[in-house]
Amino acid sequence: MNAGFTTAWVLAVAGILLATGWKRQLLDDVSAPLAVLAAAVLAACGFGHAAAPKTAALICACALLRGAGAGERLQAIFGALSAGFVWSWLRKLYAEDPVFIIWDERLDGALAAGVLAAAASGRFRAQFAAVTLAAIAADRFAPAPAGAWGWLDGLTLSLLAARTVTLLARGGASLAGRLRPQA
Numbered sequence: 001m002n003a004g005f006t007t008a009w010v011l012a013v014a015g016i017l018l019a020t021g022w023k024r025q026l027l028d029d030v031s032a033p034l035a036v037l038a039a040a041v042l043a044a045c046g047f048g049h050a051a052a053p054k055t056a057a058l059i060c061a062c063a064l065l066r067g068a069g070a071g072e073r074l075q076a077i078f079g080a081l082s083a084g085f086v087w088s089w090l091r092k093l094y095a096e097d098p099v100f101i102i103w104d105e106r107l108d109g110a111l112a113a114g115v116l117a118a119a120a121s122g123r124f125r126a127q128f129a130a131v132t133l134a135a136i137a138a139d140r141f142a143p144a145p146a147g148a149w150g151w152l153d154g155l156t157l158s159l160l161a162a163r164t165v166t167l168l169a170r171g172g173a174s175l176a177g178r179l180r181p182q183a
Contacts, residue, residue, distance in 0.1 A: 004046060004149030006107070010156040011039050025167055028124040030064065042152060050148045054136055057155060061129040072126045079120030079130030083113035083158070084137035091142035106146060109138060110154040114161025122166050131158040 014026060015036075023032050038060045045052035065073055087109035094105045102108045110131075117130040135155045144150060 003146050003153060006153040007043065007046065007149065007156045010160050011043060014039070026124070026163060030124055042155075046148045046152050048148065050151070053148050053152050053155075054139070057132045058136065061132040064125040065129050068123075068125045072121065072123055075121035075123075076126040076129040076133075079117040079126060080133035080137070082120065083116040083130055083134035084141075086116060087113040087134050087138035087154075087158075088142040091138060091144060095142070106144060106150060107154065107157055110135070110158040111161045113138070114158040115165055117158065118162040118165035118169070122169070124163070127162040127166070128159060131155060131162060134158065 018032055027035050041056050042053055045056045090109035113134045117127045
Protein backbone atom coordinates (compact mmCIF):
# COMPACT_ATOMS: atom_id res chain seq x y z
CA MET A 1 0.00 0.00 0.00
CA ASN A 2 1.35 3.42 -0.90
CA ALA A 3 2.19 5.86 1.87
CA GLY A 4 -0.55 8.45 2.20
CA PHE A 5 -3.36 6.22 0.95
CA THR A 6 -4.66 5.50 4.47
CA THR A 7 -4.59 9.20 5.33
CA ALA A 8 -6.55 10.11 2.20
CA TRP A 9 -9.08 7.36 2.86
CA VAL A 10 -9.62 8.29 6.53
CA LEU A 11 -9.93 12.01 5.74
CA ALA A 12 -12.41 11.32 2.91
CA VAL A 13 -14.58 9.10 5.13
CA ALA A 14 -14.41 11.64 7.97
CA GLY A 15 -15.46 14.42 5.57
CA ILE A 16 -18.44 12.39 4.40
CA LEU A 17 -19.45 11.57 7.97
CA LEU A 18 -19.15 15.20 9.05
CA ALA A 19 -21.23 16.30 6.06
CA THR A 20 -23.97 13.82 6.94
CA GLY A 21 -24.35 14.79 10.61
CA TRP A 22 -21.91 12.62 12.58
CA LYS A 23 -20.08 15.59 14.14
CA ARG A 24 -20.96 14.74 17.75
CA GLN A 25 -19.81 11.13 17.39
CA LEU A 26 -16.57 12.02 15.60
CA LEU A 27 -15.41 15.20 17.30
CA ASP A 28 -17.36 15.49 20.58
CA ASP A 29 -17.31 19.22 21.42
CA VAL A 30 -14.62 20.30 18.91
CA SER A 31 -15.94 22.59 16.18
CA ALA A 32 -16.18 21.02 12.73
CA PRO A 33 -14.58 23.95 10.85
CA LEU A 34 -11.59 23.83 13.19
CA ALA A 35 -11.22 20.08 12.64
CA VAL A 36 -11.48 20.46 8.85
CA LEU A 37 -8.84 23.20 8.92
CA ALA A 38 -6.53 21.05 11.04
CA ALA A 39 -7.01 18.07 8.70
CA ALA A 40 -6.25 20.24 5.67
CA VAL A 41 -3.09 21.60 7.30
CA LEU A 42 -1.93 18.10 8.23
CA ALA A 43 -2.58 16.81 4.71
CA ALA A 44 -0.77 19.78 3.17
CA CYS A 45 2.21 19.17 5.46
CA GLY A 46 2.57 15.70 3.96
CA PHE A 47 4.04 17.33 0.87
CA GLY A 48 6.70 19.17 2.84
CA HIS A 49 9.60 18.23 5.07
CA ALA A 50 9.28 15.01 7.08
CA ALA A 51 9.04 16.98 10.35
CA ALA A 52 6.27 19.29 9.10
CA PRO A 53 3.29 17.02 9.88
CA LYS A 54 4.70 16.21 13.32
CA THR A 55 5.01 19.89 14.15
CA ALA A 56 1.54 20.69 12.81
CA ALA A 57 -0.04 17.77 14.70
CA LEU A 58 1.71 18.78 17.92
CA ILE A 59 0.44 22.35 17.57
CA CYS A 60 -3.10 21.06 16.94
CA ALA A 61 -2.88 18.73 19.95
CA CYS A 62 -1.70 21.56 22.21
CA ALA A 63 -4.49 23.81 20.94
CA LEU A 64 -7.08 21.11 21.62
CA LEU A 65 -5.77 20.41 25.12
CA ARG A 66 -5.80 24.09 25.94
CA GLY A 67 -9.57 23.91 26.31
CA ALA A 68 -9.50 20.65 28.26
CA GLY A 69 -9.68 20.16 31.99
CA ALA A 70 -6.89 18.82 34.19
CA GLY A 71 -8.37 15.31 34.25
CA GLU A 72 -8.56 15.16 30.48
CA ARG A 73 -4.94 16.32 30.22
CA LEU A 74 -3.84 13.56 32.59
CA GLN A 75 -5.79 11.03 30.54
CA ALA A 76 -4.02 12.29 27.41
CA ILE A 77 -0.61 11.96 29.06
CA PHE A 78 -1.36 8.45 30.33
CA GLY A 79 -2.73 7.44 26.93
CA ALA A 80 0.33 8.90 25.17
CA LEU A 81 2.76 7.08 27.45
CA SER A 82 1.08 3.69 27.14
CA ALA A 83 0.36 4.02 23.40
CA GLY A 84 3.84 5.33 22.63
CA PHE A 85 5.43 2.49 24.55
CA VAL A 86 3.41 -0.19 22.75
CA TRP A 87 3.86 1.44 19.34
CA SER A 88 7.65 1.64 19.79
CA TRP A 89 7.79 -1.88 21.20
CA LEU A 90 5.89 -3.33 18.24
CA ARG A 91 8.18 -1.55 15.78
CA LYS A 92 11.26 -2.91 17.54
CA LEU A 93 9.71 -6.38 17.77
CA TYR A 94 8.88 -6.41 14.07
CA ALA A 95 12.37 -5.18 13.18
CA GLU A 96 13.97 -7.99 15.20
CA ASP A 97 11.64 -10.84 14.25
CA PRO A 98 9.12 -10.32 11.44
CA VAL A 99 7.37 -13.61 12.25
CA PHE A 100 5.02 -11.88 14.70
CA ILE A 101 3.50 -9.42 12.22
CA ILE A 102 -0.25 -9.43 12.76
CA TRP A 103 -1.61 -7.38 9.85
CA ASP A 104 0.86 -4.82 8.49
CA GLU A 105 4.19 -4.01 10.07
CA ARG A 106 3.71 -0.25 9.54
CA LEU A 107 0.17 -0.09 10.89
CA ASP A 108 -0.13 -2.67 13.70
CA GLY A 109 1.50 -0.32 16.21
CA ALA A 110 -0.87 2.47 15.21
CA LEU A 111 -3.91 0.25 15.75
CA ALA A 112 -2.67 -0.85 19.17
CA ALA A 113 -1.90 2.76 20.11
CA GLY A 114 -5.41 3.83 19.07
CA VAL A 115 -7.00 1.14 21.23
CA LEU A 116 -4.88 2.21 24.21
CA ALA A 117 -5.72 5.88 23.65
CA ALA A 118 -9.41 4.96 23.64
CA ALA A 119 -8.94 3.00 26.86
CA ALA A 120 -7.28 6.02 28.49
CA SER A 121 -9.94 8.54 27.46
CA GLY A 122 -13.24 8.64 25.63
CA ARG A 123 -12.91 12.26 24.53
CA PHE A 124 -11.63 13.39 21.12
CA ARG A 125 -9.34 16.08 22.54
CA ALA A 126 -7.43 13.68 24.78
CA GLN A 127 -7.36 10.92 22.17
CA PHE A 128 -5.93 13.22 19.49
CA ALA A 129 -3.25 14.48 21.87
CA ALA A 130 -2.43 10.94 23.02
CA VAL A 131 -2.07 9.47 19.53
CA THR A 132 -0.08 12.50 18.34
CA LEU A 133 2.40 12.25 21.19
CA ALA A 134 2.55 8.46 20.80
CA ALA A 135 3.26 8.78 17.07
CA ILE A 136 6.03 11.30 17.71
CA ALA A 137 7.53 9.12 20.45
CA ALA A 138 7.35 5.97 18.32
CA ASP A 139 9.07 7.75 15.47
CA ARG A 140 11.72 9.09 17.82
CA PHE A 141 12.55 5.83 19.61
CA ALA A 142 11.92 3.35 16.78
CA PRO A 143 12.03 5.25 13.49
CA ALA A 144 10.32 3.83 10.45
CA PRO A 145 11.63 4.81 7.01
CA ALA A 146 8.21 5.78 5.70
CA GLY A 147 8.52 9.57 5.47
CA ALA A 148 5.88 12.21 6.14
CA TRP A 149 3.00 10.36 4.49
CA GLY A 150 3.80 7.13 6.30
CA TRP A 151 3.82 8.99 9.60
CA LEU A 152 0.47 10.59 8.77
CA ASP A 153 -0.94 7.16 7.89
CA GLY A 154 -0.02 5.92 11.35
CA LEU A 155 -1.47 8.99 13.04
CA THR A 156 -4.79 8.87 11.18
CA LEU A 157 -5.17 5.11 11.58
CA SER A 158 -4.44 5.40 15.28
CA LEU A 159 -7.03 8.16 15.66
CA LEU A 160 -9.51 6.13 13.63
CA ALA A 161 -8.98 3.12 15.90
CA ALA A 162 -9.42 5.26 19.02
CA ARG A 163 -12.66 6.83 17.79
CA THR A 164 -14.03 3.48 16.57
CA VAL A 165 -13.38 1.80 19.93
CA THR A 166 -14.95 4.76 21.73
CA LEU A 167 -18.07 4.70 19.55
CA LEU A 168 -18.43 0.94 19.91
CA ALA A 169 -18.10 1.23 23.71
CA ARG A 170 -20.67 4.04 23.85
CA GLY A 171 -23.05 2.10 21.61
CA GLY A 172 -22.64 -1.04 23.70
CA ALA A 173 -23.28 0.86 26.92
CA SER A 174 -26.37 2.47 25.41
CA LEU A 175 -27.66 -0.85 24.13
CA ALA A 176 -27.01 -2.55 27.47
CA GLY A 177 -29.05 0.16 29.20
CA ARG A 178 -31.96 -0.36 26.81
CA LEU A 179 -31.92 -4.14 27.07
CA ARG A 180 -31.90 -4.14 30.86
CA PRO A 181 -35.06 -5.80 32.21
CA GLN A 182 -37.55 -3.36 33.68
CA ALA A 183 -38.68 -4.05 37.25
